[in-house]
Amino acid sequence: MSRLSFPVLLAIGFGFAFLYVPIIVLVIYSFNESKLVAVWGGWSLKWYGELFRNEQVLDAAFLSIKVAAVSATGAAFLGTLAGLVLARFGRFRGRSLFSGLVAAPLVMPDVIIGLSLLLLFVSLAGAIGWPASRGADTITIAHITLTLSYVAVIVQSRLAGMDQSMEEAAQDLGCPPVKTFWLITVPMLAPAIVSGWLLAFTLSLDDLVIASFVTGPGATTLPMVVFSKVRLGVSPDINALATIIIVVVAVAVVTAVLISRRAERRSAPD
Amino acid sequence: MAAALEAGSDFTDRPWEDPSAKPFIEFQGVAKSFDDVQAVKGVDLAVYKGELFSLLGGSGCGKTTLLRMLAGFEEPTEGRILVDGEDMAGIPPYRRPCNMMFQSYALFPHLTVEQNIAFGLKQDGVPKAEIADRVGQVLSLVELEAQRKRKPHQLSGGQRQRVALARAIVKRPKVLLLDEPLGALDKRLREQAQFELMKLQDETGVTMVVVTHDQEEAMVLSTRIAVMHEGLIQQIGTPSDIYEFPANRFVADFLGNITLIEGTVTAVDGDVVTLETPEWGRPVQVSDNRAGHRPGDRAFVAVRPEKITISQKGVTPNSIEVGPVEVGPVEADASANRAAGVVEDLAYLGDVTLYRVRLESGLIVEVTRTNTIRGARRSVDWDSAVEVAFRPDNALLVAG
Numbered sequence: 001m002s003r004l005s006f007p008v009l010l011a012i013g014f015g016f017a018f019l020y021v022p023i024i025v026l027v028i029y030s031f032n033e034s035k036l037v038a039v040w041g042g043w044s045l046k047w048y049g050e051l052f053r054n055e056q057v058l059d060a061a062f063l064s065i066k067v068a069a070v071s072a073t074g075a076a077f078l079g080t081l082a083g084l085v086l087a088r089f090g091r092f093r094g095r096s097l098f099s100g101l102v103a104a105p106l107v108m109p110d111v112i113i114g115l116s117l118l119l120l121f122v123s124l125a126g127a128i129g130w131p132a133s134r135g136a137d138t139i140t141i142a143h144i145t146l147t148l149s150y151v152a153v154i155v156q157s158r159l160a161g162m163d164q165s166m167e168e169a170a171q172d173l174g175c176p177p178v179k180t181f182w183l184i185t186v187p188m189l190a191p192a193i194v195s196g197w198l199l200a201f202t203l204s205l206d207d208l209v210i211a212s213f214v215t216g217p218g219a220t221t222l223p224m225v226v227f228s229k230v231r232l233g234v235s236p237d238i239n240a241l242a243t244i245i246i247v248v249v250a251v252a253v254v255t256a257v258l259i260s261r262r263a264e265r266r267s268a269p270d
Numbered sequence: 271m272a273a274a275l276e277a278g279s280d281f282t283d284r285p286w287e288d289p290s291a292k293p294f295i296e297f298q299g300v301a302k303s304f305d306d307v308q309a310v311k312g313v314d315l316a317v318y319k320g321e322l323f324s325l326l327g328g329s330g331c332g333k334t335t336l337l338r339m340l341a342g343f344e345e346p347t348e349g350r351i352l353v354d355g356e357d358m359a360g361i362p363p364y365r366r367p368c369n370m371m372f373q374s375y376a377l378f379p380h381l382t383v384e385q386n387i388a389f390g391l392k393q394d395g396v397p398k399a400e401i402a403d404r405v406g407q408v409l410s411l412v413e414l415e416a417q418r419k420r421k422p423h424q425l426s427g428g429q430r431q432r433v434a435l436a437r438a439i440v441k442r443p444k445v446l447l448l449d450e451p452l453g454a455l456d457k458r459l460r461e462q463a464q465f466e467l468m469k470l471q472d473e474t475g476v477t478m479v480v481v482t483h484d485q486e487e488a489m490v491l492s493t494r495i496a497v498m499h500e501g502l503i504q505q506i507g508t509p510s511d512i513y514e515f516p517a518n519r520f521v522a523d524f525l526g527n528i529t530l531i532e533g534t535v536t537a538v539d540g541d542v543v544t545l546e547t548p549e550w551g552r553p554v555q556v557s558d559n560r561a562g563h564r565p566g567d568r569a570f571v572a573v574r575p576e577k578i579t580i581s582q583k584g585v586t587p588n589s590i591e592v593g594p595v596e597v598g599p600v601e602a603d604a605s606a607n608r609a610a611g612v613v614e615d616l617a618y619l620g621d622v623t624l625y626r627v628r629l630e631s632g633l634i635v636e637v638t639r640t641n642t643i644r645g646a647r648r649s650v651d652w653d654s655a656v657e658v659a660f661r662p663d664n665a666l667l668v669a670g
Contacts, residue, residue, distance in 0.1 A: 168343055169376035171363045173390030173441065187380045 023246060030239035037234045047240040057225055057241060064205055064222040067136055071143035072200035076193050078144065079151025079200075083192075084185075086152065087159035105149045114213030117142045121214060134216030142214045143204040150203065151196035158192035158263075191263030195256035202252050205245070284508075285318035286494065292355075294319040294477050295340070295445060300349035301501075302335050309335040311501040312349070317494075322471050322478045324488040327498035328524070336498075337447055337481045342366045354444055364393070367444040371451055375434035377422040383433050384409070384418045390441045408436040411470070428459045435467075439474065448480045452487055464490050485525050489513070497521045513574075515560070519668045522572045527624075529578070529635045530668075531571040535563045543667060545571060549633040554607045558666040569667045575636040577664040580625055583610060583655045608659040611635065613652055625650065627658050 004012070030048075034041025051057060082102050086095070105113060121131055121138050131138055166188070170180040186193075208223035215224070222245070229238055285291040293316035302310040310332040317323045325333040338344045340351060342363035351358045353367060369390065378386050384405055391401045409415045412432040422430055431454070438446055451467065452460045468491060471478055482488050488495050489509040497504045497512060497520075505517040516522035519530065533547030533554060541557045554571050563569055611627040614634070622638045629635060635658050650656055 163374050163376060165372045165374050165376040166378060168341075168363070169370070169372055169437075170378070170389070172341055172366075172368075172370045173437070174364045174393035175389075176362075176364050179393075184378060188378075 026239055027243050027246070029236070030243040032236055032239070035236065037236055037239070047237045051237045051240045051244075054237065056220075057222070057237075060220050060222045060225040063136060063219060067140050067143060067211075067221060068201045068204035071140045071147060071204045072197045074140070074144040075147040075151050075200040076197040079148040079196055080155050080189065080193055082148065082152035083155025083159060087156045088164070102149050102152045105146050106153070110146075110207070110209035111213075113146060114142070114210040117145065117210065118213045134214055135219035138214045138216070139211050139219060139221065142210050143200075143207065146207070146210060147200035147203050150199050151193070154196040154199070154260075155189060155192050158189060162188060191259045195260045198252045198256040198259075202249050205249065283493075285321070286316070291318055293317060293352075294321075294354060295479070296350075296352040297336070298350045298352070300336070300339065300346045300351060302332075302339060302344060303347045308501055310339075310346075313501075313503055315496060315503065315506070317477060317479060319477055320471075320475050321493045322468070322480065322491055324480045324482055324492040324495045325498055326482055326485060326488040326495050326524075328483060331498040332501040333481045333483075333498050334449060337370075337449055337479060340445070340479065341368055341370045341447055368447055369438040369441055369443040369445075370447040370449065371434045371438040373450040373453060375422075375430050375454075377430060377433055377437070379422055382419050382421055383414060383425070386422070386433055387437045387440050390437065394441070404440055408440045411439075411473075412436045412466075427454060427456075428463070431455060431459075431463060432466075435470075439470070439476065442474075442476070444477065446476045446478045448478060450482055450484075451480060453482070453484070460487070467491060489525075497524060499524070515666065516572065516668060519570055519572075522570075522666075522668050527575050527636050527638075529573050529575070529633075531573075531633065533569065533571060535565050535567045535569060537565060538563060542662060543569075545569065545667075547571070549629070549631045550607065551609050551630060552607075554665075555605065555662040556665045556667050557662045561667060561669060563667060569669060571665050572668050573635075573660050573665040575624065575638040576622075576640075578635060578637045578658050578660045580613075580627065580637045580639060580650055580656050580658050582650050583657045606659045606661050607665075608657055609635075610655065610657055613650055613654045613656055616648075616650075616652060623648070625656075627656055629658075 029037065029040075031043050031045065032039075032041055033044035033046060082098075086099055086102065089095075117138075118134075121134055125131055167180050167184055170184045171177065175183060206223065207221075208227055211221045212224060215221070222241075226238060226241060229235060295315075295317040297313050297315040300310060300313045300315075301308065313332075313336060315336075325336055327333045335344060339346050340353075340358075342358065342361060345359070358366060378389065381389065387405045387408060388401050391404060396404075406415075409418055412435060414429060414432055414436065417425060417429060422433065425433065431451070435451070438448075448467075452463050455463055464487065467478075470476075480488070480491060492509055494506060494508055495512050496506045499520050505512055505521045507515070507517075512521060513525055516525065516528075522528050522530065531547055531549050531554065533545035533549070535543055536546045536553065537544040538559060541559055543556050543559050543563055545554045545556070547554055550571075556571050561569075609629050611629040613625055614628040615626040617624040618641075620641070622640050625637045625639070627635045627637060637658055
């Protein structure tokens, strides 16, 4: 490895500081003894204790995790199918339209997705009586819509880099197409599906805007609790909560990266 | 082969010459179009049991499409494919009696060597004990017993090739299809693998269809070769048939080096055809009239480089002569076709030296000469004035 010159080191240092100093400050202040957010009063785990006694926060965290897990699973399933269709079904009629529609949520502002889904749910409730009330279910559906595009993109790019002759080889050896999908395609796609799931989980956990639009009374996700608490003034237990979220998200993202990297190394051995 | 030998017929080694022999694989007027591109345009082909048949051609000639139609990955647009008398139309790849070795090997990366090989047997519901038995057998056949627990990414290129082969033969298919089987190997491994394939064919007697762009590979391996070009079969024959008696100019040019001399037929006397050719400079005689040429026809005289002799004609300053100059029988042959030229280029290849001689007309004649004497200095060198000659019975006539 070549030695880095001083200007390069300075630039790298500045870049990292720009990205991570606020987070580090937040993590440090989560261990603050003082009741005032901006005044250092010595080390303490007091606010973590406070947090775990706060039922509103715990309920919201539990709901968020449930919504994230269910919507990530749904998105992994649908996104895999979408990626498969895009990568393996050739140039069917309407392929570019489908590809554009799948990718749209990646670039669409959250406000628009949230608003349009809210309108959909309201008019559906008027037309067929479902969903009777908005809450965890509608948030889950909205999150599937948002995150399945990420899974589809990951799965599609993995399939594009995968030799199609493997599926042909399996069929040649006497394996019918559907069985080939389960025995050959899915195991080879597993790393992509897992990292897609983790990404979808993180996105769902983070989302405030869409969830605020499509939720109803009684379903409050963690980002919504945080946001409403901050509006009333920042209390120190928010720092503790944020620190925990950062750890969970960081673990999920790092795991996803490690899994996909290992898979790449394996498919390109030389 | 063993079964064929017991039959004791005169045609055991050449079933295609036996009019009563039944073809094992038959292509009847097979054509295939992709959108508006015609990849295969009407192919008739018969492959007999126990043959190692090669489809040879450049990229885009339709050879791979033909193989994929046989495996069932593509359906012919026209015509029929029969295997062992059974029409293959509508039969999906997983129910065909063929197994294929893919060009990329297509080994399953998440399965071990053993599991890769056992995959096909498992699909057929073969009992576990028998699977273990048969996998063990092919593993020892391809000498990979020590690697049985490894994953494909832990193997070398040659080992992967052998796993792919083992996986294709373990189901004892009626037909083994090989798509560029040795393409990804380096030269030394390729030679070894060629002989292993031939040995395998002798031991199992399985009918093999090989797709290759490598003429040397096709020559070494095959009982017969079909040379393809632009979706059509140009010639079917044994390697020596195709090399010595190419059916047309494309085949002559595609297989090995050849010098083509264009001319007009002036006289036909039985087998001997005389041509007027400005390229050679004087009339050329060829004792080959399979095509039945008549005076006035345009045709090409084709001569392989090893069938032309080269001799020095005057000494140039940069060639120092040491040792005897070989004089072939052609030197004394009065009927030989001779022409004068200058050595424009030469390549020392170890066993032979290749000379490119430019005649006065500008025609380049390729001549090889076997280096039979160790360390002999070249009597013919760059810019030497030389005479090239070939006998009428060593050349042939091909249509333009």
